[in-house]
Amino acid sequence: MAGTLGIAVIGTGRMGADHVRRIGRTVGGARVVAVADPDGDRVKEVAAGLDGASAHTDPAAAAAAPGVDAVLIASPGPAHEEALLLALARELPVLCEKPLTPDPAGALRVVEAEQRLGRRLIQVGFMRRYDAEYERLKELLDAGGIGRPLFLHCRHRNASSPSFFTSDMLISDSVVHEVDAARWLLGQEVTAVSVVSPRPSGAAPEGLQDPQLVLLETSGGAVVDVEVFVNCGFGYEVRCEAVGESGSARIGDGHAMVVQAGGRWGGEIAQDFTVRFADAYDRQLRRWVAAVAAGRTEGPSAWDGYAAAAVSEAGLTARRTGLRTPVELAERPALYR
Numbered sequence: 001m002a003g004t005l006g007i008a009v010i011g012t013g014r015m016g017a018d019h020v021r022r023i024g025r026t027v028g029g030a031r032v033v034a035v036a037d038p039d040g041d042r043v044k045e046v047a048a049g050l051d052g053a054s055a056h057t058d059p060a061a062a063a064a065a066p067g068v069d070a071v072l073i074a075s076p077g078p079a080h081e082e083a084l085l086l087a088l089a090r091e092l093p094v095l096c097e098k099p100l101t102p103d104p105a106g107a108l109r110v111v112e113a114e115q116r117l118g119r120r121l122i123q124v125g126f127m128r129r130y131d132a133e134y135e136r137l138k139e140l141l142d143a144g145g146i147g148r149p150l151f152l153h154c155r156h157r158n159a160s161s162p163s164f165f166t167s168d169m170l171i172s173d174s175v176v177h178e179v180d181a182a183r184w185l186l187g188q189e190v191t192a193v194s195v196v197s198p199r200p201s202g203a204a205p206e207g208l209q210d211p212q213l214v215l216l217e218t219s220g221g222a223v224v225d226v227e228v229f230v231n232c233g234f235g236y237e238v239r240c241e242a243v244g245e246s247g248s249a250r251i252g253d254g255h256a257m258v259v260q261a262g263g264r265w266g267g268e269i270a271q272d273f274t275v276r277f278a279d280a281y282d283r284q285l286r287r288w289v290a291a292v293a294a295g296r297t298e299g300p301s302a303w304d305g306y307a308a309a310a311v312s313e314a315g316l317t318a319r320r321t322g323l324r325t326p327v328e329l330a331e332r333p334a335l336y337r
């Protein structure tokens, strides 16, 4: 790699286009040299805004384009495995949007391919690990500031869900963030999942089980409850309260500025993740580019993506059966210890 990191972006929808903008504006030392999306009009439109990037409808052609040193995957989850395997085949470092894959079997195939190379090349886009509030909570927990953690009470609310969203995706696409955050914050594995749901909100699209309450049990004896509500109507809200043996700590109240005027007080609620986590996406990308330029791979690994997918799978079983479902995890290979 000479000087500037050349990136191929696979999937130029909402997130892919956001990352492309970010690489151009807020991340130094990198530029997008190729973009791929099966939607030919869309990919041409995104490429037209870039200086000299090639546009492809085939991800393999983008990864093989001249000047590509690394790949950023922002296609839908079910398309990730194929894109990851083709990047690994070219030994290219990858930042892959979450989920690594929606299913653990696919994630394990990716982990095995990376193991065969004998080095980590994949970082998963669990951007909450780069959010300043989550980082502070992790520091507090690691320092024993509230004693042994007993509970994480989490709220994950989206104003509305995209048309393609399914009841399973509330777990495999949304709660997967809490799964990773809980594993990272607590340094523990999730061992069992239960799901209970109220009568669906009248605001949810027909047939969508929204909201749901997902309970995670962990290897260190903590319990994590996640209210996931993707058509809450009022905005984007991600909160986490940790309760320990000697205190509690809460993040995500979103009270950056409270305005008092005209006999009332209040603030604004972010409407989506691109606002709430804007800084986290920036930091995630900057740190990924810096690590790749230095020949390293950091952050959430393919193993973390696999573990999250295994918990998602248990969650889907728990939702369908109504039963507490143990999580089955393969043995962690030495590469990820």
Ligand SMILES: NC(=O)c1ccc[n+]([C@@H]2O[C@H](COP(=O)([O-])OP(=O)(O)OC[C@H]3O[C@@H](n4cnc5c(N)ncnc54)[C@H](O)[C@@H]3O)[C@@H](O)[C@H]2O)c1
Pocket (backbone or CB within 6 Å): 010, 011, 012, 013, 014, 015, 016, 036, 037, 038, 039, 042, 059, 074, 075, 076, 077, 079, 097, 098, 099, 125, 127, 173, 273, 277
């Ligand atoms: N980290 C976050 O907070 C966050 C937020 C939103 C989305 N995401 C993740 O980003 C990914 C994309 O989500 P989105 O909201 O941008 O979806 P989107 O539907 O807006 O965009 C997906 C794009 O991928 C394209 N595509 C479909 N199949 C493809 C394939 N095989 N190869 C390449 N491109 C393909 C589609 O044409 C579309 O343009 C998903 O994995 C999603 O979970 C993460």
Ligand SMILES: O[C@H]1[C@H](O)[C@@H](O)[C@H](O)[C@@H](O)[C@H]1O
Pocket (backbone or CB within 6 Å): 158, 173, 174, 177, 230, 273
């Ligand atoms: O893909 C998105 C994204 O991961 C957001 O961060 C999350 O809040 C949404 O629920 C999910 O659908």
